[in-house]
Structures are given as C-alpha cells and as structure tokens.
Amino acid sequence: MSPRRVASGLALVMTLAVCAGCRGADDVAGMKELQRLRSGTVDVVLLSPREALHQGRDTFTIEFRSTSDGSLMDVGGVKASANMPMPGMPMFGSIDVQPASGKGRYAAASDFSMAGTWRLAIEWDGPAGRGSVSFSTSVQ
Ligand SMILES: [Cu+2]
The missing domain is CATH 2.60.40.10 (Immunoglobulins)
Known part of the structure; x- marks a missing residue:
C-alpha cells in the first residue's frame, strides 16, 4: 500500500471511531x-x-x-x-x-x-x- 492509501485508511478508521463515539451519546461533542x-x-x-x-x-x-x-x-x-x-x-x-x-x-x-x-x-x-x-x- 502506498503511504497515501494508508493515511486515507487511517482517516476512515478514525472517522468511524468518532461517529461510533457520538452515537447514543447524549451530549453534543465539543x-x-x-x-x-x-x-x-x-x-x-x-x-x-x-x-x-x-x-x-x-x-x-x-x-x-x-x-x-x-x-x-x-x-x-x-x-x-x-x-x-x-x-x-x-x-x-x-x-x-x-x-x-x-x-x-x-x-x-x-x-x-x-x-x-x-x-x-x-x-x-x-x-x-x-x-x-x-x-x-x-x-x-
Ligand atoms: Cu447596548
């Protein structure tokens, strides 16, 4: 995998993690x-x-x-x-x-x-x- 691909993969994982964190949470993030x-x-x-x-x-x-x-x-x-x-x-x-x-x-x-x-x-x-x-x- 190219470095760019790894970076975009990481970004996707992080985005999913953030969304999972919001779901069900009762507070507005930040x-x-x-x-x-x-x-x-x-x-x-x-x-x-x-x-x-x-x-x-x-x-x-x-x-x-x-x-x-x-x-x-x-x-x-x-x-x-x-x-x-x-x-x-x-x-x-x-x-x-x-x-x-x-x-x-x-x-x-x-x-x-x-x-x-x-x-x-x-x-x-x-x-x-x-x-x-x-x-x-x-x-x-
Ligand atoms: Cu005034």
Missing part, C-alpha cells in the same frame, strides 16, 4: 455548558463550543432536559429574544431558534450588536407545557 436555568420540571441549558457567546453573529445550542433524570425533553415550539437593558431605551438583539438533531435540542443563531450583559428570554410551548426562562448572559 460543547461546553455556559448556563443553566430551571423552570418547573425543565432545565434549560445554553451550550457553545466557546467560553461565551460573542458579539456580532454567533451560533449556540439550547437544550431542554428533565430535572428528574437529565434526559432531553421534547418541548415543542421554542422562541427566543434578546435585549440589553440600557438607560433611555433597551437595545434589541436577534435570536433565531430551529430544531436541531433529536428532540430537546435546538440550534440558535444570534446577532448581538455589542458586548456586555444581555437578557435572553427563551419560551416554549408543547408536550411539556408552556414555560419560559430569562438568562442574564455575558456576551464578549
């Missing part, structure tokens, strides 16, 4: 938990590959987990909004939330116009009932 808030029987968790949310456009993950066993919960429709309380008038950011892989996990695309402390309101309505939480989040 994601860090930034914050968690509880509302009734639901834990709402913000996750990012980085240490914080970032100014400008960013993406992050929102998970909804059962407070009893930590499993992901189907919460149905999810909406989020962001504002920064400022003297005079609040500043508004945008967060678009879409269902991601599997129930209870959502992909969020955010746009924050400045760094600082933002209020992230997240609400849901579905099989787990209706609920909401409001995070105070540091955007870098």
Whole structure:
C-alpha cells in the first residue's frame, strides 16, 4: 500500500471511531455548558463550543432536559429574544431558534450588536407545557 492509501485508511478508521463515539451519546461533542436555568420540571441549558457567546453573529445550542433524570425533553415550539437593558431605551438583539438533531435540542443563531450583559428570554410551548426562562448572559 502506498503511504497515501494508508493515511486515507487511517482517516476512515478514525472517522468511524468518532461517529461510533457520538452515537447514543447524549451530549453534543465539543460543547461546553455556559448556563443553566430551571423552570418547573425543565432545565434549560445554553451550550457553545466557546467560553461565551460573542458579539456580532454567533451560533449556540439550547437544550431542554428533565430535572428528574437529565434526559432531553421534547418541548415543542421554542422562541427566543434578546435585549440589553440600557438607560433611555433597551437595545434589541436577534435570536433565531430551529430544531436541531433529536428532540430537546435546538440550534440558535444570534446577532448581538455589542458586548456586555444581555437578557435572553427563551419560551416554549408543547408536550411539556408552556414555560419560559430569562438568562442574564455575558456576551464578549
Ligand atoms: Cu447596548
């Protein structure tokens, strides 16, 4: 076998190993938990590959987990909004939330116009009932 062939074979084996590791795993690989808030029987968790949310456009993950066993919960429709309380008038950011892989996990695309402390309101309505939480989040 040529060295190139060996290398591509190794890459394939490693890819398969990584995929086998993901399958059945309940966590998003490489994601860090930034914050968690509880509302009734639901834990709402913000996750990012980085240490914080970032100014400008960013993406992050929102998970909804059962407070009893930590499993992901189907919460149905999810909406989020962001504002920064400022003297005079609040500043508004945008967060678009879409269902991601599997129930209870959502992909969020955010746009924050400045760094600082933002209020992230997240609400849901579905099989787990209706609920909401409001995070105070540091955007870098
Ligand atoms: Cu501001």
